Amino acid sequence: MTGDGLRRRRIHEIWTQLHNHPEPSMQEFATADYLAELLGGAGIRITRFASFPGFTADVGEGEPRVGFRADMDALQQVVEETTKAVHSCGHDANMAVVATVMLELAEKAERLEGAVRAVFQPAEELGNGAELVARLGVTDGLEYLFGVHLRPQNELPAPCLAPSISHGACLFAVGTITGEDHHGARPHLGANAVDIALEISAGVQRLKVDPQIPSSAKMTMLRAGGENLNVIPGNGTFGLDLRAQTNEAMSVLRDGLVRVCRSVEASTGSTIELDFRDEVPAAVIGIQAEEILAQAITTTLGSEYLRPRVVTSGSDDFHFYTRRSPSLQASMLAVGANVQPGLHHPRMSFDHSALDRAVGVILEASQLALASSKTSVVSTD
Ligand SMILES: [Zn+2]
Ligand SMILES: [Zn+2]
Known part of the structure; x- marks a missing residue:
């Protein structure tokens, strides 16, 4: 079998195993066991996280300066009237790609120009897995960190790839209104929690953010009052x-929401x-990391496969790593995979030849990043 055939078979085997054993956020223990055993068996150094699922895997000599992140969780969804875990965001694909890259790097470990670390991270879908892992310091010594994610056709059609994904920020807020109930006939005696919530809703709509930057703020939940329609609710x-x-x-939205609430509080007394x-x-996005991925796409596949940065209103907790280490050069490889009907759809499917392309590009990127980190070490000495 040719090298390419071997790679394809290996990715497919790993993906099939992961796809058939999905686990929800923070419960990815069997997933981590399977991958740690697979990579550990190939001589890759495994360090488990003590208090939640996941691990780092290191290959090569010395302290790793180049890293990859793979997220491990599936989503809990209703499929044929039963709620179960499903890999509908393609994290099975992300893991299969990163694991295959690590196995191939291990096979030529003695020729590597440094060490490489893979981070198998839990709970991306909860939005806090990366924050927990980053706090362990496992990415502190890295110069480069690459992520990988499949994209739907409308964002990036197969067989193309893009060197970065510009995810938006996301934040939820829950507000509690505390006051006193009053008789419906005596509205002058106190504030109405429904009116307060509506005022806050209207207030956030009026917040002014630079119109060049997409943004939105909206009330998505409201609870106040009960069965007795003659009671003015004080709480909500x-x-x-x-x-x-x-x-x-x-920050503009967040600070604005706080200001709106303070002003409504002052005017109502609740x-x-x-x-x-x-x-x-x-x-x-780290510009050097993005350039390395772009160069890796061109070298491995050809410039006709390279597409510009993907901009999406979706979010990914990958960006907690750069929040912890602002000097970290981080970028996520966007893999055109014709995801159907879409990410997070319980019957999500994709073009599997995309996995093969992603492995080739990330392997090339790891070599380029190792060479570049070596140069930067020399130049700062
Ligand atoms: Zn997702
Ligand atoms: Zn995802």
């Missing part, structure tokens, strides 16, 4: 979904508490 809960293409625009949760930062 509301939720908001904030999106912005840059972290700066997200207490409004805000709880921000599930924050995912926008992409901060």
Whole structure:
């Protein structure tokens, strides 16, 4: 069998195993066991995370300066009337690609110009897996970090690839309104939680963000009042979904929401508490990392396969790694895979030849990044 045939068979085997054993966020123990055993068996150094599923895998001599991130979780979805875990975001593909790259690097470990680290991370779909892993410091010594993700046809048709994905930032807020109930006949005696929530909803619509940067803020949940329609509710809960293409625009929305709540609080006398949760930062793309991926696509496949940066309003917790280490050169390879009917659809399927292309490009990128990190070490000495 040719090298290409061997690679294809290996990716397919790994993908099939992962695809048939999906596990939801923070429960990816069997997934991590399978991959750690597979890579460990090939002589790759495995270090497990102590308090949640996942591990790092190192190959080559010395401290790794180039890394890859693979996310491991599946989504809980209703399929044929049963709720179960499904790999509908293609994280099985991301893992299969990164694992295959590591196995191929291990086969030529003695010729590697440095060490490479793969990070198998849990809970991307919860939006906080990367933050937990980053806090362990496993990416602190890296100069380059590459991610990989399949893209739907409307964003990037197969067989093309793009050297980066510009994800937007996402933030949820839950607000609690505390006041007192009053009789429907005596509205002058206190504030109405429904009116307060509507005022906040209208207030966030009026926030001014640079119109060149896509952003949106909207109330997505409101609870107040009960069965008795003659009671003016003093208490309520509301939720908001904030999106912005840059972290700066997200700060404008976040600070604006706080200001709106403080102003409504002052005018009504009710207490409004805000709880921000599930924050995912926008992409901060490393220009050198992006250039390396672009060069790797051109060298491996040809310039006709190279497409420009993919811009998406979707989010990915990958960008917590650059938040922890702002000097980290990070970029996510976008893999055109004709995902049908779409990411997060329980019957999601894709063009499997995309996996093969992704492995080739990431292998080439790892060599380029190792060479470049070696040069930068020499130049700073
Ligand atoms: Zn997803
Ligand atoms: Zn995903």
